[in-house]
Each structure stands twice: as C-alpha cells, then as structure tokens.
Amino acid sequence: MSAANAYCVVFVTSGSRREARRIARALLEQRLVACASIVSGVESHYWWEGKIDHAREWLLVMKTRRGKFRAVERAVKQLHSYQVPEIVALPLAAGQGDYLRWIDGSLSSQ
Numbered sequence: 479m480s481a482a483n484a485y486c487v488v489f490v491t492s493g494s495r496r497e498a499r500r501i502a503r504a505l506l507e508q509r510l511v512a513c514a515s516i517v518s519g520v521e522s523h524y525w526w527e528g529k530i531d532h533a534r535e536w537l538l539v540m541k542t543r544r545g546k547f548r549a550v551e552r553a554v555k556q557l558h559s560y561q562v563p564e565i566v567a568l569p570l571a572a573g574q575g576d577y578l579r580w581i582d583g584s585l586s587s588q
Contacts, residue, residue, distance in 0.1 A: 485578060486547060486567040490538040490554055491522060498536040501557050510550045511540040512584035541581055544569065 488511070492498040495518060502514035517537040524531060542550060544567070551565050 481573075481578065483569050483571070484543055484545075485570040485573060485581060486542060486544045487570065488538075488540040488542060488547065488550055488567045489564065490540070490558070491520065491535040491564045492538065493533065493535060493559060495536050497557075497559060498538050501554060502538055502540070504557055505540065505550060505553055508549075508553060509584065509586035510546050510553060511542045512581040513541045515539040543581065543585060546585065 490498075490501065492501065495516070498516045502511075502516060505511045506514060515538070517539060520535045520537045522533050522535045524533075540550070547567050550567075554563060554565050
C-alpha cells in the first residue's frame with residue numbers, strides 16, 4: 479500500500495446544516511478527522527421505503543486515515559438523525575506529502 483493509500487475521504491450527507499456542523503465539530507474534537515468540509519446545496523435522489531425520493535442535503539467531506547474509519551462510522555451513527563446515514567469512504571490514490579503529514583499531525587494517535 480502506498481503512503482497515500484493509508485488515507486481516505488469520508489462522505490456523510492446530512493439533512494441540515496446544523497447537524498452537519500455538529501457532526502463535523504464532534505469528529506474534529508475527537509481527532510477522528512483532520513478536516514471536515516461542508517458542501518451546501520446538494521440535491522439527493524434515492525430509493526427509500528420502496529419509492530424514489532429526494533431531499534436537499536449538506537455533504538460532509540472529511541479527511542482521515544483509513545484506520546480511523548470504523549471509529550468515524552461509530553461516531554457518525556451516534557450523532558446522526560437518519561435511520562440509515564450515508565457513511566462511505568474512498569481511499570486516496572495520491573496526496574501531497576505536506577498535506578498528508580498535516581493529516582497525521584491533526585489526528586489522535588489512538
């Protein structure tokens with residue numbers, strides 16, 4: 479695994495800006511993520527309870543190490559209002575060295 483593959487970007491959608499901010503703050507305070515960007519104006523279309531639905535959402539884009547994903551997942555599930563929140567991670571294929579070192583320095587060592 480290359481050095482960059484030790485990192486991932488975690489995506490979580492939220493039904494409100496307030497909830498997105500609360501989740502971001504909690505994960506930052508727990509040092510589970512180094513950065514949480516909130517993207518507003520996301521229009522999501524999805525299957526729910528046997529029909530196609532849609533909603534306006536806020537997207538959290540969080541950077542962390544892959545080894546932190548399970549802890550991030552547990553924390554989001556505790557904080558999130560959705561019955562089935564989106565919590566997905568994509569591995570980083572590459573990353574600028576100083577930025578990756580900054581991620582490491584921002585996370586707890588636990």
